[in-house]
Structures are given as structure tokens and as C-alpha cells.
Amino acid sequence: MKNYHATVTVTLRKAILDVQGKTVESALHSLHMPQLGNVRIGKHIELSVQAPDADTAREVVREACDKLLTNPVMEDYAVNITEEGAA
Amino acid sequence: MKNYHATVTVTLRKAILDVQGKTVESALHSLHMPQLGNVRIGKHIELSVQAPDADTAREVVREACDKLLTNPVMEDYAVNITEEGAA
Numbered sequence: 001m002k003n004y005h006a007t008v009t010v011t012l013r014k015a016i017l018d019v020q021g022k023t024v025e026s027a028l029h030s031l032h033m034p035q036l037g038n039v040r041i042g043k044h045i046e047l048s049v050q051a052p053d054a055d056t057a058r059e060v061v062r063e064a065c066d067k068l069l070t071n072p073v074m075e076d077y078a079v080n081i082t083e084e085g086a087a
Numbered sequence: 088m089k090n091y092h093a094t095v096t097v098t099l100r101k102a103i104l105d106v107q108g109k110t111v112e113s114a115l116h117s118l119h120m121p122q123l124g125n126v127r128i129g130k131h132i133e134l135s136v137q138a139p140d141a142d143t144a145r146e147v148v149r150e151a152c153d154k155l156l157t158n159p160v161m162e163d164y165a166v167n168i169t170e171e172g173a174a
Contacts, residue, residue, distance in 0.1 A: 009131050025134075028151055035137040036151060042131040044096050047112075050122040064115055064123060 003084040004049040004057040010070050010077045011042035045069060054081050090171040091136045091144040097157050097164045098129035132156060141168050 012018050021039040028036045047064075051057035061079050070077045099105050108126040115123045134151075138144035148166050157164045 036134050038135040040133045044129040044131040046127045048125040
């Protein structure tokens with residue numbers, strides 16, 4: 001068993017209105033930063049995985065995403081796996 | 088003026104207890120995934136920036152992070168800038 005470090009980036013699907021993002025965008029404009037726009041807010045999840053190899057680690061993290069971490073109807077996600085100790 | 092795409096990754100500082108992460112971790116263990124651990128949950132923010140060059144774009148996004156997007160006492164952030172249209 002090796003230790004892997006996984007990062008999951010969860011983003012709202014393009015077709016879904018990002019209400020939180022719109023609110024932040026108008027707050028930024030109120031703070032005199034009109035050059036910022038198209039704000040979309042998602043989640044960044046880091047976790048450690050024990051698995052025999054990177055493919056198995058990815059498989060376990062994908063299962064966790066599908067079962068708990070993301071809403072597959074509204075959100076997309078990307079998984080990145082790195083071996084711990086390796087830079 | 089060019090269009091840049093910025094992504095900001097906001098993470099809770101290591102010394103701060105991540106209550107949300109701990110809750111998700113115990114939920115994952117309840118779902119028979121004991122090989123997952125050290126769950127930490129942060130934010131992933133995407134936005135577009137109009138700026139004359141990448142350095143100015145980064146400066147504006149950093150200002151937005153310091154003023155609104157992050158809590159500098161509890162959170163760290165990383166900014167990544169790419170020119171729009173470029174892959």
C-alpha cells in the first residue's frame with residue numbers, strides 16, 4: 001500500500017446559474033474592481049488515499065465523488081492524484 | 088487590454104481545524120471507504136480579468152482576494168493566471 005495525495009476540483013456546470021458567483025461579482029464591482037467578471041465558485045477538496053497504485057487511488061476518489069462529494073446533476077469534477085513524498 | 092482567466096485556490100491554513108473536512112471524512116468512512124483520510128475542503132474560484140498584461144491581472148486578483156475573497160487570518164490562497172484564447 002502506498003500513500004497518495006488527491007485533489008478534487010468541483011465546479012458548477014456551465015449551464016447552471018452561479019448565484020454565489022454573481023453576488024461576489026457585484027461585490028467586487030462595488031469595491032471598484034470592474035475589470036473582474038464571470039466569477040464562478042466551486043470547491044477544492046484535498047485528501048489522502050491509501051492504495052496499491054495510482055489507478056486504484058483514482059478509482060476510490062471517483063467513487064467518493066459520485067457518492068458523496070459532488071452533485072453529479074449540477075457539478076463537474078476533476079481528480080488529480082500524486083504520490084506522497086514525490087514532489 | 089487583454090482578457091485573462093484567473094483561478095484562485097483558497098485553502099484553510101494547516102494549523103486550523105477543518106470541521107467540514109472532518110465531517111466529510113467520517114461520512115466517507117461510514118460509506119466503507121476507510122482508505123481515505125486527511126480531508127480538507129477549500130474553495131475554487133474562477134474569474135475573468137481585463138488587464139494590459141498578466142502581472143497587472145495577477146495584482147488585481149490578489150487585491151480582490153485580500154479585500155473580499157479570502158480571510159487572510161485563516162486561509163491561504165494561490166492565484167493562477169492564463170491568457171484567454173491560449174490553451
